[in-house]
Amino acid sequence: MEYGFFFDGTRCTGCKTCEAACKDYHDLNASLTYRRIYDYEGGRWDTCDNGSLTHRAWAYSVSLSCCHCGEAVCVQVCPTGAMHKEPEGLVRVDHHVCVGCGYCEIACPYHAPHVSAETKQSEKCDGCYDRLQAGRAPVCVAACPVRALGFGPFEELGAQAGCVRAVAPLPVETFTDPHLVIRPASCAQPSDDRTGFVANPQEV
Numbered sequence: 001m002e003y004g005f006f007f008d009g010t011r012c013t014g015c016k017t018c019e020a021a022c023k024d025y026h027d028l029n030a031s032l033t034y035r036r037i038y039d040y041e042g043g044r045w046d047t048c049d050n051g052s053l054t055h056r057a058w059a060y061s062v063s064l065s066c067c068h069c070g071e072a073v074c075v076q077v078c079p080t081g082a083m084h085k086e087p088e089g090l091v092r093v094d095h096h097v098c099v100g101c102g103y104c105e106i107a108c109p110y111h112a113p114h115v116s117a118e119t120k121q122s123e124k125c126d127g128c129y130d131r132l133q134a135g136r137a138p139v140c141v142a143a144c145p146v147r148a149l150g151f152g153p154f155e156e157l158g159a160q161a162g163c164v165r166a167v168a169p170l171p172v173e174t175f176t177d178p179h180l181v182i183r184p185a186s187c188a189q190p191s192d193d194r195t196g197f198v199a200n201p202q203e204v
Contacts, residue, residue, distance in 0.1 A: 001155075003179065004067075004068060004181065005141075005157075005179065006150030006152070006180075006181045006183075007149060007150075009060055009062065009167065011146045012185075014037055014039055017143050018035050018141075018144050019035045019037055020143075022065070022139060022140050032116060034065055035140050036063075036064055036204040037061055037063050037203070037204070038169055038198055039059065039060075040198060041196055041199045042195045042196030043058055059187070060185040062167065063149060066126075068085075070176070071176050072176060073107040073108060075104075076107070077106075078103060078104055081097060082096075082098035083098075083122065086129070090126055092129060093113070093121070093123070098122050100115050100119075100120040102115045104122050110178070111204075154181075162183060163181050164182050165181065167182055167188040168191050172192065
């Protein structure tokens with residue numbers, strides 16, 4: 001049984017509590033984060049019959065960490081085997097053999113692994129593996145004030161009606177089979193959307 005994350009875009013307010021809780025729990029410095037909040041926005045001006053203009057704007061947030069993909073490219077490109085999958089499907093780094101080559105960081109379409117400037121090794125979300133072993137949810141899930149995040153057996157998460165595997169600005173799921181299930185916001189755009197933009201690029 002492999003685990004995955006659930007994200008409810010109809011609930012998320014973009015408050016970044018999940019991101020802050022993750023940074024605090026893992027004692028991450030200001031330059032490193034395992035979970036990021038993408039603010040995706042767009043809209044257009046429409047001309048009405050009377051010549052007036054109406055602006056149709058939309059915006060939504062996407063909370064994203066490592067997707068612990070079924071076909072994890074970070075694992076495939078790692079030359080030392082440091083990046084590996086546990087029996088629970090969670091992708092972790094073995095720091096005893098990581099040489100900090102950065103191939104995982106380059107390959108991942110979700111930008112999940114990062115080579116730390118301090119340790120010179122890859123760092124990433126491991127699904128709070130220690131908490132999972134103790135029967136507890138990842139800290140980001142536990143901290144979300146509106147219960148927009150979930151975590152559990154991936155097959156069960158994927159059985160929920162009305163859910164998808166990707167929305168903009170995320171890549172299509174066929175690349176890596178991410179273990180991520182999304183209940184999209186009403187204004188969510190498909191992953192191939194080119195009309196919107198990430199409004200907070202420096203944060204992510």
